[in-house]
Amino acid sequence: MPITIPKQLPARHILEQENIFLMDTDRATTQDIRPLNIVIVNLMPEKERTETQLLRLLGNSPLQVTATFLHTATHESKTVSQSHLHQFYQTFANIKHKRFDGMIITGAPVEMLSFEEVDYWEELATIMEWAKTNVTSVLHICWAAQAALYYHYGIGKFELPAKCTGVLTHTVANSTVELVRGFDEEFLAPHSRYTGTSGDTIRADDRLLLLSSTKDDDPFIILSRDEKHVMVTGHLEYDHSTLADEYHRDRNKGLDPSIPTNYFPNNDPKEKPLNRWRSHAHLLFSNWLNYYVYQETPYQWE
Template structure:
């Protein structure tokens, strides 16, 4: 999928080196098609890294995509320059009168806090409420998945005895559902979280479908029955070194961080890890874009 991104966006240079199909606005306007308009609410501290990860996965389909990045106005980011936000990001106030075919809400390092104590919770709640009428389908990642389960379906989170970090094995409950079409019966995906979601609460909710779980029966991919919301409790979008960088960061801070499970070869942090989830990451995003965004969104919003 050719992605329409600004020429100056730092992620563009990384993706061009990977031969990801990109285009700029000048070229996009010469194509007589309607692109999919995707808004990404980027709550991650390392915004540029997350931009690259998500754009890489949005580029694996024959459709044209235009991406709008959103940051929260009620939270001051300390890990990205104001000039980057000013140049490449919007706030909700600037786009709330628009309609989008799809929306992605990223994770955030706030999961140990009660939802209402997160400084941008009121703003995010407004965005999630707005998405009911202004977005065809929403993909929520990690903490955002828990936030969506809490806001839309009243399902809370609970603190784990220890951080869940590593590359875990998962099974698929129903491979005929389009979102997981083509998935292996058992596949790998990264996790990095301190909290969990009750599988019993998900399964008893008549508005939700549990599509995939870890081998320990923790929910991983959840789909609302109206196909409006996709909740993914892990990080299929992570690149090969993201978990390693998180581990080294915590160790450098003096945190007694556990080595991510099933990640480093021979569990040795001195050996470069391999990406063993890339194909399923691309498959999840392409399935979401095709079946839940492109196939469902109107050509012209009324």
């Protein structure tokens, strides 16, 4: 089944070229089917790029999905037009009376700040609290994963000696858990962050399951035992070129960024990187939608 998105959304053209099954709102209303309603809190600066990345993964599912995009009212985005936000986004005040089957909270380039220093932290905390009773399952990505660990479980983050950037190898701790069903015992995924969390601290918390880590025991996929929260510290949703764009952007700013680990062929930034994590990205999103959203959400919210 398709993902339902507005006809004018810029991501639509890209996804159609990739043969992602799409449907506009007018056609969706003619079908006698209950779609999954997913709200996406998009905190990334390049919102249009993130929209495409997430819709690509949500659209590769046998389930019909309707996506609602949310932006923060307490932070003014400087990298996306106000007309785009007005046309395709809502704020929490517009949707807080509704219930959603799933929620995705994206990463954000604010990890060097303490959580309370982020200008929209109070608003995000309100959304995370509201989601406890109004959302079946929440998927948190990168900084949002750290924010969820801090807000829900009191687990903090720490600054890394150097930026973690590159395509890292991960192992699966328990392949019987539905979220990682079908995963290889080792798989690749991109990371781009300056902070980390403690694997030992997560393992010591009986409310959490650490499902996947890097070979250096850096936590990657974390699941709450009540299955309400999925926390992914990296970026399986990234395109093949996202890390390259970040690297060249920083170089053009006059910075001296490290070359992303295990990413460019021959470790040469002039060569085109390959996407070697796509299948696991689709698998993670499909497993989340199926086992933690579709099979757990009521057909009709009371």
